[in-house]
Amino acid sequence: MADKSQVCSVWVGSETGILKGVSLSKKQAFNFCEMSCLSRDQEVCVLGWGDEHETEVLVGSVNGTVKTFSTEKGIFTETRQCGESTQGRFTGIAVTDSALITCVETGLLRVWKEGSTDTVEINAGTNVCRMRQNPSQRNQVATGGKENGLKVWDLERPETPIFTSKNVRNDWLDLRVPEWVRDMSFIPDSDKIVTCTGHHQVRVYDPASPQRRPVLEAHFGEYPLTALSLPANQDSVVVGNTHGELAILDLRKGLVRGCLKGLAGGVRGLQCHPSLPLVATCGLDRFLRVHSLEDRSLQHKVYLKSRLNCVLLSSKDLELSSSAVTGDVEEVKEEGGEVDEVWDTMEMINDQAKKRATDEEEAVVTGVEKTTKKRKVVK
């Protein structure tokens, strides 16, 4: 189990409650679930990294439990009860120095400190759709939802938000424009926040400027945008909607740069790789797809039998697995017989793991990989 989870570079949460780890270099997907008792109330709502070194995955479920999964050990190490299912689904999960931040649909944002049972609570309004943490300033979080505009909270001052957005002006018929913030993201190296709405708008807010209205507004498609992510290079954003249309929008002018093709179902989870020009998407069509942002081609497509809710990419290089890295090092010192021993032991563990067929299943990955040899030489 442990070596399987160490190899996985993409983590996906499904509606059946199974945490799936996918290794794109080995083209395999693994299910990590406790025993064979699955139930719909363990449906994974949110996934997040438990720490900065990305060794722990936090899994938030519908019944209010947050499980910690260790990628090194390959098992669920901890379970915490953070609210009940009556309070709504988790819409966001984040970690700051030893505190866990959770937000549910009814707007209750809680900070759970380690050791103590009391929590700092913030009421973020009703119908919250998403909560995200600022990666550079870890005590700032943003929330937004249906008829609930974007609010940025500082956890040290939980009474009032440090930034509340204002709705845009009435439209040409003098009617109030409805608001529905579905997802947001903090733009690095600046104060700005970009949001995508259920009314197919992408908006950029700047708390540093005196205006509380969006600084930039762009439109894409006719269907609600459900997920958003910022790629490694600045000035663009990738959005997905309920019809499975993915687009890269340019944030300087608000124009569509291009569309990513292939998805057949609504996009539920979308994440760009922190350094490589890759984007991973998962959705209701039960596939995990990895596209390249440069030429907008499909790099990998994995069939994972349940509807997928959220995706989490690790920062490590997706093409190279850890074994390949050690392989390079060992090729240099080929004199020693350690190479064979290491490879043999690795194979043996895999065979034993296959015999334990009850817990895990392996799915075959269909991949369209380009020039992997070249990349290995470069690295």
Next chain:
Amino acid sequence: MDVVEEHDIQDKPTKKKTKKPKKQPKPPHENGNDSMIEKTEPEHVDAPAEFSFPPTFSVSEIKNKQRRHLMFMKLKQEKRKKKKKERDALGDKAPPKEVPKTIENQRVYDETTVNPEDEEVAFDEGTDEFSAYFNRLTNPKVLITTSDRPRGRTVRFCNQLATVIPDAHVYYRRGLALKKVIPQCIARGFTYLMVINEDRKVPNGMVLCHLPDGPTAHFKVSSVRLRKEMKRRGKDPTEHSPEVILNNFTTRLGHSMGRLFAALFPHDPQFVGRQVATFHNQRDFIFFRFHRYIFKNEQRVGIQELGPRFTLKLRSLQKGTFDSKFGEYEWVLKVIIYYQIHVKCCTSKRYAISP
């Protein structure tokens, strides 16, 4: 075979193209300038192995299409005979017969095909929106309606559908919004809402919504044949619950669709009624037929087609009840159009329901 067909077509008096009825058996009554070909034809019939044509002559050089076709047919027959002789001569050592390539053979294997022993898929299906029906907690009750102001054909189609599906009720639409109809249906215990859309006096679409919170499927309906138009049909269907046959719903999407159709009908078919409803999926088209069968003896069955027939093609499957604007789609048919320089051709990408 083609030669025979051609003669048949030529014999029919309605065909305007016929010039000379029978060419091959009788020598053609033609003008003098066709004398060369006249000679060659009987020669060809008498001595197939001897060619008196110049060696570079090929069948494609004959300008007359009918004659060229006949010559080509003869050439093909000879080739086949020769090949058969060679094959027989080899006997056991003959290479195995090649399987002809068909579209079904050349399909790429669909990775979403469901493995029957798959636990995860079994769990997924066991707890999805149809589990209430499959666990026998609810009985199906269908509401059939149309788009606003339906014309006669659609109304008759709805009425015939209501006879085919037990416990189905037809209601006039009267311009009501579906989103308002759905809560009322749920309150009255309906499990399905079926809306037949009409365009230019002909039904062309169907929205099938599973009611408590279930998926909504939007289909394109084509080739609707009402009872009057069916040939050799039997009497009207009775009130007995039919058996349901679902063919070729093998992929994960196919499974969802199969369950959608199966949940329209009551759990226990009444075999006394000897009626069967078939949903046959082939190349993403679902063919619906309704038959009555009778076993003549152990091996032979006679069937009579009753009831309407139509074909469906899935356009989208949406999670949740009908909400085309804000709903989340589980599967959407995406038509990819390839543009060539002067020719525009449209091919649909195969997100196949069946392998």
